Amino acid sequence: MPDLLLELFSEEIPARMQAQAADALKKLVTDALVERGLLYEGAKAFVTPRRLALAVHGLPGRQADQREEKKGPRVGAPEQAVAGFLKSAGLASLDQATIQSDPKKGDFYVAVVEKPGRATTEVVAEIVPDIIRKFPWPKSMRWGSGTLRWVRPLHSIVATFGAEGDEPEVVHFSVDGIEASNVTRGHRFMAPEPFTVKRLDDWMAKLEAAKVVADRDRRKEIILNDAKDLALAAGLELVEDEGLLDEVCGLVEWPVVLMGSFEERFLDIPDEVIRATIRANQKCFVLKDPKTGRLANRFILISNLVASDGGAAIVAGNERVIRARLSDAKFFWDTDRLNGLASRMPKFQSITFHEKLGSQAERIERIVRLAKELAPKVGASVALAEEAALVAKADLLTEVVGEFPELQGLMGRYYAQGENLPPEVAAACEDHYKPQGPNDRVPTAPVSVAVALADKIDTLVGFWAIDEKPTGSKDPYALRRAALGVIRIVLENEVRLGLRSYSALGLDGIFSSFQSLEIERTLSLSEEVAGRTGRPDLADEVETRLTGRVVPDDPDEPDAPKFLEHPRYRNRIQSIASDLLAFFADRLKVYLRDRGVRHDLVDAVFALEGQDDLLLVVRRVEALAAFLATEDGRNLLAGYRRAVNILRIEEKKDGRAFAGPTSAALLKEPAEEHLAAAIEDVKARVSRAVAAEDFEAAMTALSDLRQPVDAFFDAVTVNDADPALRENRLKLLDEIRAATRGIADFDRIEG
DSSP states (O other): OOEEEEEEEESOOOHHHHHHHHHHHHHHHHHHHHHTTOOOSEEEEEEETTEEEEEEESOOSBOOOEEEEEEEEETTOOHHHHHHHHHHHTOSSGGGSEEEEETTTEEEEEEEEEEOOOBHHHHHHHHHHHHHHTOOOSSOBOOTTOOOOBSSOEEEEEEEEEOTTSOOEEOOOEETTEEEESEEEOOTTTOOSEEEOOSHHHHHHHHHHTTOOOOHHHHHHHHHHHHHHHHHHTTOEEOOOHHHHHHHHTTOSSOEEEEEEOOGGGGGSOHHHHHHHHHHHHOOEEEEOTTTSSEEEEEEEEESSOOTTTTHHHHHHHHHHHHHHHHHHHHHHHHHHHSOGGGGGGGGGGSEEETTTEEHHHHHHHHHHHHHHHHHHHTOOHHHHHHHHHHTTGGGGSHHHHHOGGGTTHHHHHHHHHTTOOHHHHHHHHHTTOOOSTTSOOOOSHHHHHHHHHHHHHHHHHHHHTTOOOBTTBOTTOHHHHHHHHHHHHHHTTOOOBHHHHHHHHHHHHHHHHHHHHHHHHHHHHHHHHHHHTOTHHHHHHHHHHHTOOOTTOTTSOOOOOGGGSHHHHHHHHHHHHHHHHHHHHHHHHHHHTTTOOHHHHHHHHTSTTOOBHHHHHHHHHHHHHHHTSHHHHHHHHHHHHHHHHHHHHHHHHTSOOOSOOOGGGOOSHHHHHHHHHHHHHHHHHHHHHHTTOHHHHHHHHHTTHHHHHHHHHHOOSSOSSHHHHHHHHHHHHHHHHHHTTTOOGGGOOO
16 A cells, blocks of 8 residues: 655754654644545654654555435425525535435435545645644744744655555645655755655665664664763763753764763762753763762763764864863852852842742741751651751752752752761752652651651642642642642651641741731831821831830830731631642542542542541551452442432431431331441441551451441331331431441542
8 A cells, every 4th residue: 555755854953842743743644634534554753853754654545435415405395495405415406316205204305425535645735735834833933935934944845655666656735835846855964965765765765875864763772872882982881861862862863972071170070060061061971980980071972973083073172162161160169169058048038939928038937947847747856957947948049050950959968068067957958859750759868858848838838828729730830749749758758747737837937928028018108108297106106016016115015916816817727728638638649549549538538527647548548448349348338328328318308417326215126226236336446446547447347337237228117107216217327327437438439
């Protein structure tokens, strides 16, 4: 069957856009072909810096003929309806239609429309120009006098179609004056002459001869293997970097791997700074000395051509640039170490964290306060947690982090170690940002855990307080990631933490910042008004009422009520904390779902009052899941649902709730007496087991309800003719619900 080859040849496509563009071209073309009835056997997209290509295999030579019956109006219908039918069916008169009979609707007209299939080349010539004009580049441009927008100026289009062994035909179409043909070009410098191509295998072979490796994965393989071989020959190891490999693969059509070097004096700089400098500025790989485990003074660069001097000039040029960049990095590193981290802290007062949340200095104060409160919960020293929280953000103001923001935290650890700060403090400077993704490691050192939790909780409560919560796919402040970070830290370190109370504590700090901001603005305004009105005492009076303290010359006047003690703010804090806890529940469901845990079980546990200890919630969910997987668990859930359904129906009918306890005197049947006794026993055992945090024992106790519940429904009629017996039995059903509520809200369990 014939194959289609399409190539769009242009100026250099930015590396970051290439992979997405190849996927988009494949999807747009193949979807359009299938939509028009042209099914294919396979398709593969190719991309290099100067060309975007697609090969589609196993296409038919033309579309299948189509035969369609269009039902028209009934015989004798108004002339207007008949005319509309003829026009839509493409008929000249009713003589071209047939009449069919329907026992219910009578006789009606039917038009048989036969549409012959079009040649595949015609269809391709129709769809490709439209795809090119509407191609979804993140950024595009116009050039010359044309109207076409493309990522970079488009020079030529190759479009051929034909079966193997036959001479393929050119699919003729034009886009903004560019005629499709079978002519392309090779490497910009080493083989710029035009040449003709036929189909995919011919295209790839001739490009290879013209110094172009069309397959992106093969270019990556060449770069990686040659770089490893060159490093091995020098007795070194390549520091692999998948992101950098993707990028440099998009910069070259004919990769040539070369090695350069720099002065050993630069090895005094931390390895991460050297790597960031060389990677960011020259897109080069660094090498490691296997004997020391540290970086060597060598690097790997990828050239796009085979130079006549063996690449000496290219290497020298890169060495010159890298030497200058490493000199800058060394200057930054040396300058940063002259002044301690603590000396940078006052500068945070003039840096705004968020216009509604105050300065970075205020945020650091809140983190310090939270870290001190959290330290005992995670087994950390309060003094060390306070010191770590105070300096953890200091490296943000260093020269190195200003140049390479991705090194924040890591540089804080280096600077803290250089100042001989306690190891726990140095580790916290780096680890308090973690985890920054689902695959990032979680801090385990107690001081690091305390500061990391404080940092993330302050972020969450702050943006919750100003109502900047995530909506849909939008999460500009990465609050979902912060919540997942809290969850992972708590669960993987088995930290017992009441999230509601610590969220409320964090909100106290946030609202204190609000108060400070409001006082500052109002005092400024009052001083301005006092100057205009000639009342200098006005500013003092306003300050007294706002800050809850008296002016210095009135020492005996009692303090005014504090801002945060007002019931309105206490209620608001509790409301925000509850809303944030619900957000944590949603994130926990996502976290556990990836580990095979049912989301409805998380809902069932969180529905109980006071469930804000994530570690206990997860343990309870795990025990509940194990219980429901047993026969006793499944049968008890079925009995519970039967009981609740009866209750709901009868409560709706009577317009009232039937809540226990039951009356022992009205328990007439042995089965209901046995169930009532079993419920009381199970409730007591579940309560003791939950208090001891032995959830397996609680589930074992709950399983003892299965037999009495089954026996009750087999032997007892709930809706007895005696109203007193009926009410008592309905209350007994409510007692079943109450017994299970010691574990979870079974109403939330699905399946």
